Amino acid sequence: MTDDPVLFCLHFLGGSAREWRPLAEHLGPTMRCVAIDLPGFGDEAHRPGGDVAAMADHVAARIEAEVPRGPWFVAGNSMGAKVALALARRSEDGDPALAGLAGLVLLAGSPPAPEPMAEERRRAMIAWIDADPETRQREAEAFVAANIGAPLSPDDHARTVEDVLRANPDAWKAWLAGGANEDWRGRIGTLATPALVVSGAEDGDLGPEAQAALTLPHLARHRHEVLLGAGHLLPLERPDALAALIRDVVAAPPETAEAPALPPAFAALMGSDRVNSRLRAALRARMREPEGPFCLEPEERATLAACLDRVLPQDGPGKIDLARRIDARLASGTGDGWRYAALPPDADAYSRALRTLDAAARETQGRSFAELDGPGQDALLGRAASGRLPTIRDGIAPEQMTCWFEELRGEAVRTWLAHPASLAAVGFTGIGAGGDDADALPGYRLTGLNEREAWEAGIREAPITTGDVR
Known part of the structure; x- marks a missing residue:
């Protein structure tokens, strides 16, 4: 042997x-x-x-x-x-x-x-x-x-x-x-x-x-x-x-x-004939972690991950790697079609904003932003939101930081909600509105307040487990 x-x-x-x-x-x-x-x-x-x-x-x-x-x-x-x-x-x-x-x-x-x-x-x-x-x-x-x-x-x-x-x-x-x-x-x-x-x-x-x-x-x-x-x-x-x-x-x-697991009822819905094959393929693609290319430096990615943990904390087993997904999106050059006029293009804005945040942490606390405890990170993010962070070389100005932090919060929620596990967490059943047969779209029949179709049974209705979005 x-x-x-x-x-x-x-x-x-x-x-x-x-x-x-x-x-x-x-x-x-x-x-x-x-x-x-x-x-x-x-x-x-x-x-x-x-x-x-x-x-x-x-x-x-x-x-x-x-x-x-x-x-x-x-x-x-x-x-x-x-x-x-x-x-x-x-x-x-x-x-x-x-x-x-x-x-x-x-x-x-x-x-x-x-x-x-x-x-x-x-x-x-x-x-x-x-x-x-x-x-x-x-x-x-x-x-x-x-x-x-x-x-x-x-x-x-x-x-x-x-x-x-x-x-x-x-x-x-x-x-x-x-x-x-x-x-x-x-x-x-x-x-x-x-x-x-x-x-x-x-x-x-x-x-x-x-x-x-x-x-x-x-x-x-x-x-x-x-x-x-x-x-x-x-x-x-x-x-x-x-x-x-x-x-x-x-x-x-x-x-x-x-990564988070899908509740069985939502997985069954995804695989059913109520979901058309193009949507199913898109949902499956969203479950896969992006393989790159990426554009942020390792220190910038670490700062971004720490920010996202404060902006949109994820509890329970498994976790969507929001930083990895946002980094891949930045490298691809795609987006939602608009940005603040005060900010440079997305990839540059993220890189400079993250360096600004990290520099402020080192100046005030002697450690990187990722190494700070939760209250310390929250304090700096609060200063970023109100335009009170100092400007550094190759960073962005205080008023730009306010715009970037607002953009970050929106992107965090969009990225989180794109994942099927998040749709399951909020009890969203809209993916089951119709399958491949356009002549037999099942849709919804019950439209009253709090009424649910029989096929929606078991889809999660509990409160979201990711904490409050700041």
Whole structure:
């Protein structure tokens, strides 16, 4: 055995250990991949399958037999992710066979909650697995095609269909009728194990909104990435991108949850036919953290983040990185179409205003603005709002600072409200006003004071948890 990191890999329903070969090749010598066939699939097709706990037992035995000496991780795609979550809970509860778990990689994962799958489709999938060979072949081809964002290579496609066809029908049905419907929310609770969560933008049932609503709330330390153009079979579709993400997370595990989770009712609304596909795509895009380019210097970004924490404090698990989003907007040169005539262009105004604020903090307190406590920051922001900050070289004048701080407050609220989690927090259901069929727009039927449609049930109506906007 070596001390290199080991990645134990668990496949999707109907898959096998072969699913992970492309990822193993892209990870190369940086991480050793040990792909495991779950009971009833791949080379374990002679087994009848089992529930989530039984599959976790099977994997735990393999991990214990490997005796990984270095840090080890467990990756799960779809069905395999639910098993990975069960293993993480056992590890955190002190199972000696699972000591040393360093992180999770959850790819289009089946969540702790029952999977959000239409019952009609579940019954159809259970029915065709026992059909005649011609029907099975046709349905297996359709199953693979429906779960990818773009066609696989001919060899990968053929192997994936072959894996589906060699699955034990009893194991296939056991997952659809049992494992996928098991409710592990209470047992999983909130895991401290660092986790990389990856979803495909073209995934139907377990795409970005489902992960945000059903998986992220169980992970105290996570990073959520969305792969554009990808579907459900991510290790086969995007092994290069996954390898890069995994290397990043192994090198720097997430310390805290990076984004707020979507309430399940709002996620279900986003995925419903009441929301047209263009709007759904826009909302999903708003959930992704911008990757750049950016234009603010690190010290300026830190000052901006500290300002935003005072202007629009965000409580509870997860947090929208408003500073990152505003910085990306500044670098893009886009905006709302107007600015104060007294101010220079946005990017220049922000940079100079943040330097002015930081200089005032250092002059009066001997520390940067980001290092001050809340009352100290509030005092300086109050001076900025009333035009009482001194002018510095390459900064902006006091009256300009007043205009900039007003602009900052408006941008903070606009940026926050653009995120679907914020729309859910204020109980906004307007996204469900109409789907793709223009001739059958559902709209609203109840228009009386405090009246709510049946489909609005469960959408958050509690007070906003972000504090008062100053």
